[in-house]
Amino acid sequence: MPVTMRDVRAVLDPDEVDYSAGARLGPEAFDYLLALVRDTDPGLAAKAAYLAGVIRGERSEEVVAAAAASEDALVRVAAASAAALLAPASASRVLNDLVVDQDSGVQKLALRSVPADPSPELRSRVREVSAGAAEPGLRAMADNVLRGLH
Amino acid sequence: MxxxxxxxxxxxxxxxxxxxxxxxxxxxxxxxxxxxxxxxxxxxxxxxxxxxxxxxxxxxxxxxxxxxxxxxxxxxxxxxxxxxxxxxxxxxxxxxxxxxxxxxxxxxxxxxxxxxxxxxxxxxxxxxxxxxxxxxxxxxxxxxxxxxxxxxxxxxxxxxxxxxxxxxxxxxxxxxxxxxxxxxxxxxxxxxxxxxxxxxxxxxxxxxxxxxxxxxxxxxxxxxxxxxxxxxxxxxxxxxxxxxxxxxxxxxxxxxxxxxxxxxxxxxxxxxxxxxxxxxxxxxxSLVPTVILHLKVLTNPTSFTVDQMVASMRDVYASRGINVAVGSRETLDLPLLTDVDVSTCIMGTTTAEQNQLFANRNGVGANHVVAYFVRSTNPPGNGCAAHPAGRPGCVVSSTSSSWTLGHEIGHVLGLPHVSPSDRLMMGNGTWNITNPPPDLIDTERATMDTSPLTVNI
Missing domain, CATH: 2.120.10.70 (Fucose-specific lectin)
Structure with missing residues (x-):
């Protein structure tokens, strides 16, 4: 049975989403997830972005990157979180801007998703946060991230 | 009372x-x-x-x-x-x-x-x-x-x-x-x-x-x-x-x-x-079974006000004879917890961030319930009722429906998900409730009434 938007919404509509069960939708869900990320409902867009990461397919990065470009910080938070589920190179690309996002919540999730072997550019931006973030908690998180890098 | x-x-x-x-x-x-x-x-x-x-x-x-x-x-x-x-x-x-x-x-x-x-x-x-x-x-x-x-x-x-x-x-x-x-x-x-x-x-x-x-x-x-x-x-x-x-x-x-x-x-x-x-x-x-709810706001919800959510919850609970009393309201300035990690959101299991957030009870009674209004949960959801032992409460996301608060507190009181879309505890998303206000049935009322968090006052 082909995956439909109805199937995708059935996964994402619950108040508490079961993302493990949603992963079974597979790559066929990406078009719908991308549409939802670009939709105006930030709640659904955030859920769609995260599910795209959980599915771990070739188009995961595309959907998560679209969420990372959202004007809504709540959607960027989801993208930052979903980046942890991407391959390291994909994660680095998505996180480059998110780790220095103007929103501290986005930064927090982005720092948490930095892969152990990030791109040089991402590594440099984590150093920026460590050195200059206004929020002490973020500086501490960035320090921790740097200590764990290969 | x-x-x-x-x-x-x-x-x-x-x-x-x-x-x-x-x-x-x-x-x-x-x-x-x-x-x-x-x-x-x-x-x-x-x-x-x-x-x-x-x-x-x-x-x-x-x-x-x-x-x-x-x-x-x-x-x-x-x-x-x-x-x-x-x-x-x-x-x-x-x-x-x-x-x-x-x-x-x-x-x-x-x-x-x-x-x-x-x-x-x-x-x-x-x-x-x-x-x-x-x-x-x-x-x-x-x-x-x-x-x-x-x-x-x-x-x-x-x-x-x-x-x-x-x-x-x-x-x-x-x-x-x-x-x-x-x-x-x-x-x-x-x-x-x-x-x-x-x-x-x-x-x-x-x-x-x-x-x-x-x-x-x-x-x-x-x-x-x-x-x-x-x-x-x-x-x-x-x-x-x-x-x-x-x-x-x-x-x-x-x-x-x-x-x-x-x-x-x-x-x-x-x-x-x-x-x-x-x-x-x-x-x-006379004495009425009452849920005493404390509201702690990190980020205000976007589709409804906190007061509207409380009113919606009160409507549904009152239909089964359970009163909802707001015990206190507080604004919490915790920018690094307003996108709170809830992991799989399973009752009895909490993350370090949930433990940190729910530690902010600030004098709330042991049998009172706290609702933390956050910007988002991580992973994204409308809310999550998982809470540390002895700190009953839930988180409610800024994108939640007007029924999410009552739904999550329902979980805190012991209610599981159900299938019918006209019920508060429906598992397919409270945005999709079909005949608002949603229902609570007799057995759910009994469960809520026997919860130690429903007090006769």
Whole structure:
């Protein structure tokens, strides 16, 4: 049975989403997830972005990157979180801007998703946060991230 | 504690004069007495869990006042009235012995204005108080097994109403009256300390009609009720060791008499009045299962206000008789927790961030529930009810529906997901609820009621 938007919404509509069960939708869900990320409902867009990461397919990065470009910080938070589920190179690309996002919540999730072997550019931006973030908690998180890098 | 709706008790076939009087000799019985339109005594009784029809006391008595009622034990009640001779008369009921005959207590030498009032602070004492013809307070006491002569309270008080009486203990009684200044005044007797001086309780904004009435449902509480000049019920309460401000009962009731008060237990009181339809009406205040909810806002929701969410929750819970009381509201400035990690959001399992967030109870009681309004959960969801042990609560995301709060608290109280889309606990997303307001069913109500987080207050 082909995956439909109805199937995708059935996964994402619950108040508490079961993302493990949603992963079974597979790559066929990406078009719908991308549409939802670009939709105006930030709640659904955030859920769609995260599910795209959980599915771990070739188009995961595309959907998560679209969420990372959202004007809504709540959607960027989801993208930052979903980046942890991407391959390291994909994660680095998505996180480059998110780790220095103007929103501290986005930064927090982005720092948490930095892969152990990030791109040089991402590594440099984590150093920026460590050195200059206004929020002490973020500086501490960035320090921790740097200590764990290969 | 919550007031129920006004309930009509009808009226005697002969109608009645003035307002009702009531007495509960124990927690299972309540009797309404009125002076009928035929000046006979009429009675309507509550026992065996139900109200019974009005009945006439066919003993030939002709009442010249509304009755005053009291009890000196769980199987005793007595009725005092002014007779056509200007004296106070009484008769008593004591279970197996049935009703006694009427007995005259005569009257103060100054005579009396209006009818008598009585109080028994314990099972061996009864005091009749009246407003004398000289507007002083007069008293006749029963103690040591016999009635004693009328005595005048020579304290200078000038009464502008009949007295209202009550007791807050076996060695305490107090007298409330309307003063000539239109305020409610009281004084108390407490055994060895004797009588206090008179103390003013002021009056409702706009004043009142007639005199005060009082009730103490237990030894720590006293409520004064009056008929305001706007014909609404007004109340002034004593609890937690002090008197509180007058408040209006904004329930639309229009009183046509002074209220009559009673209690059927330490957590119950009820108010009886004559309505504009000349029937007796009552409403009761009693313990209600209540969820005490504390609101802690990190980020305000975007589609509904917090107040709207609480109102939606209250609507659904009230439909099953469960009250939602907001215990407190607080803004939390925790920018790194407003996108809170909830992981798989499974009851009994919490993340470090949930533990950190839920540590911000800030004095909330152990059996109270806290709702933390955050921007988002990670992974994204509308809410999550998983909470650390001993810190009951939930998180609600900024993108949640108006029902999410009630839904998540439902989980906290022990409710699982269900399939029907017209139920609060539907698992397919409260944005998709089909017949708002959504339902709670009997078994869910029972689960909520047995939760230690649903408290009777």
């Amino acid at each position: 919550t007031w129920n709706s006004w309930f009509s008790h009808g009226a005697p076939t002969a109608g009645f004069t003035g307002g009702p009087s009531i007495v509960s000799r124990n927690n299972a019985v309540c009797n309404i007495y009125v002076r009928g339109g035929d000046n006979a005594l009429w009675q309507k009784a509550f026992f065996n869990g139900a109200w019974h029809p009005w009945g006439r006391h066919n003993d030939g008595a002709v009442l010249a006042s509304e009755p005053a009622l009291g009890s000196m034990g769980p199987n005793h009640e007595h009725i005092f009235v002014r007779g056509t001779d200007g004296a106070v008369w009484s008769k008593a009921w004591n279970g197996a012995g049935g009703w006694s005959g009427w007995f005259s207590h005569a009257a103060p030498v100054a005579g009396l204005t209006g009818g008598p009032a009585i109080v028994s602070r314990n099972n061996t004492v009864c005091n009749i108080y009246v407003r004398g013809g000289d507007n002083a307070l007069w008293q006749r006491a029963f103690f040591n097994g016999s009635w004693h002569p009328w005595g005048r309270h020579n304290d200078g008080a000038v009464l502008a109403s009949e007295p209202a009486l009550g007791s807050m203990g076996a060695n305490h009684e107090h007298v409330f009256v309307r003063g000539t200044d239109g305020a409610v005044w009281s004084k108390a007797w407490n055994g060895a300390g004797g009588w206090s001086g008179w103390f003013s309780h002021g009056a409702p904004a706009g004043g009142m009609i007639g005199g005060p009435t009082i009730v103490s449902r237990n030894s720590g509480v006293c409520n004064i009720y009056v008929r305001g000049t706007d014909n609404a019920l007004w109340q002034k309460a004593y609890f937690d060791g002090s008197w509180h401000a007058w408040g209006r009962h904004d329930d639309g009731a229009v009183l046509a008499s002074e209220p009559a008060l009673g209690s059927m237990g330490p957590s119950h009181e009820h108010v009886f009045v004559r309505g504009t339809d000349s029937a007796v009406w009552s409403k009761a205040w």
